[in-house]
Amino acid sequence: MAEKKTRVLIVGSRGRLAGSLLKYWSKSHEVTGLARPALDVSDLNSLPRILGDLEFDVLVNGTGLTNVDRCESAREEAHIVNALAPGVLAKCASQQGARLIHFSTDYVFDGKKREAYSEEDTPAPLGFYGTTKLEGEQRVLEQDARHMVVRVSWVFGPTKPSFADSLIERAMREDRVQAIEDKFSCPTSAEDTARWLEFFFESSVEGGLYHACNSGQCSWREYGEKALEFASEAGLTLRTNQVAPISLADMKQFIAPRPVFSMLSTRKLAATTGMTPRNWQEALREYIFKKYAPISSPT
Ligand SMILES: NC(=O)c1ccc[n+]([C@@H]2O[C@H](COP(=O)([O-])OP(=O)(O)OC[C@H]3O[C@@H](n4cnc5c(N)ncnc54)[C@H](OP(=O)(O)O)[C@@H]3O)[C@@H](O)[C@H]2O)c1
Numbered sequence: 001m002a003e004k005k006t007r008v009l010i011v012g013s014r015g016r017l018a019g020s021l022l023k024y025w026s027k028s029h030e031v032t033g034l035a036r037p038a039l040d041v042s043d044l045n046s047l048p049r050i051l052g053d054l055e056f057d058v059l060v061n062g063t064g065l066t067n068v069d070r071c072e073s074a075r076e077e078a079h080i081v082n083a084l085a086p087g088v089l090a091k092c093a094s095q096q097g098a099r100l101i102h103f104s105t106d107y108v109f110d111g112k113k114r115e116a117y118s119e120e121d122t123p124a125p126l127g128f129y130g131t132t133k134l135e136g137e138q139r140v141l142e143q144d145a146r147h148m149v150v151r152v153s154w155v156f157g158p159t160k161p162s163f164a165d166s167l168i169e170r171a172m173r174e175d176r177v178q179a180i181e182d183k184f185s186c187p188t189s190a191e192d193t194a195r196w197l198e199f200f201f202e203s204s205v206e207g208g209l210y211h212a213c214n215s216g217q218c219s220w221r222e223y224g225e226k227a228l229e230f231a232s233e234a235g236l237t238l239r240t241n242q243v244a245p246i247s248l249a250d251m252k253q254f255i256a257p258r259p260v261f262s263m264l265s266t267r268k269l270a271a272t273t274g275m276t277p278r279n280w281q282e283a284l285r286e287y288i289f290k291k292y293a294p295i296s297s298p299t
Helices: 016-025 046-052 068-073 075-095 128-143 163-173 190-201 220-233 267-273 280-296
Strands: 007-011 030-034 058-061 099-105 148-152 177-180 208-211 243-246
Touching (some): 007 016, 016 030, 016 190, 068 075, 068 128, 075 099, 075 128, 099 128, 099 190, 128 148, 163 177, 163 280, 177 220, 190 267, 190 280, 208 267, 220 280
Parallel strands (some): 007 030, 007 058, 058 099, 148 208, 177 243
C-alpha cells in the first residue's frame, strides 16, 4: 500500500529555510508554498480567511523579520511578524486540526552559559529580535500542545545565500576577508532540518519546544575558514583561504546586542526522532560541493 502523503502548507515559502523545506518535502508529500504578496502575515485579519480556504495536515511558518538590527528600529513590524502572527497561525492550524511547525532562534538566550542550551534553559533575549521571537514561541505553545517550536541557529541552504556564501564570494574577489572570532554557535543545514522535521508529520509524535542544529560548535571565523577550505576543494579559485579574526566588539555597524555563545543542545530532538544530527562540517561540505563544484568544473 502506498504511504499516505502529508498535506503541508508552508507560509513564507521564499525564505532560506522554508525554500529548502519546500523542495525537500515536495519529493514525498503534497506541499504548497505561500509567500507575499499572496499572503502577508502582518495582515493578521486576513490569515483565518486565507488559510480557512485551504486544506493541510501540517502548517509551517517560515516567515520572520530576521534582520536582527532592523528589528531594533522596525519594532512594530517585528512584533507583528515575529510575535503576533505566529499566534494567529497557531490558532488557524488548531481550527483545522493541523499541527503548526514554527521556527525560533538561539537569540532567545543571552549567551552567558558556556555549554549548550537545552529546551529547559530560561531564555533571556538581549535584543528586540529575540524578544519578539520569544513571545511568538509562547503564543504558539499556549495555543496547542501538538504545535512545535523549533529553534535553529546559523541556517545555510540553497534557497538564499547565507554567511558561508557571502564569505566565499568575498574571498573570490578580495585578498583579505575577516569574521568574528569570539561569537560561537552551530551552523544548521536547512536540508538536514527538513529530514529531522519530517518525523513530526506523524501527529502522534509529541509537539512542544525543540532545538535543531547540526552537531559541534564553532566561531564565525572557524565557520568561515571551513567554508573557504571546502570551496577550494570544490574547485573554486579564491584569492585567500585565511579568515582574519575580528572581535564582536569591533563590529561597530551592529545595532542589536548579540549573544556570544548560543550553542543549542539537540539531545531532545535526537531522543524523539532517533536521528542524531551529523557534524556541521560534513553538512557544510556537502552543501558547498553541491552548489559550487558544478560551477567550477568546465563543461
Ligand atoms: N537564518 C538563520 O540563521 C536563523 C537563525 C535562527 C532562527 N531563524 C529562524 O528561522 C526562520 C526562517 O528564517 P530564514 O533564515 O529562512 O529567514 P529569511 O530567509 O529571512 O526568510 C523569512 C521569510 O519571511 C518572509 N516574510 C517576512 N515578513 C513577512 C510578511 N509580513 N508576510 C509574509 N512573509 C513575510 C520573507 O518574505 P520575502 O521573501 O517576501 O521578504 C522571507 O521569505 C525564522 O523564524 C527565523 O527567526 C533563522
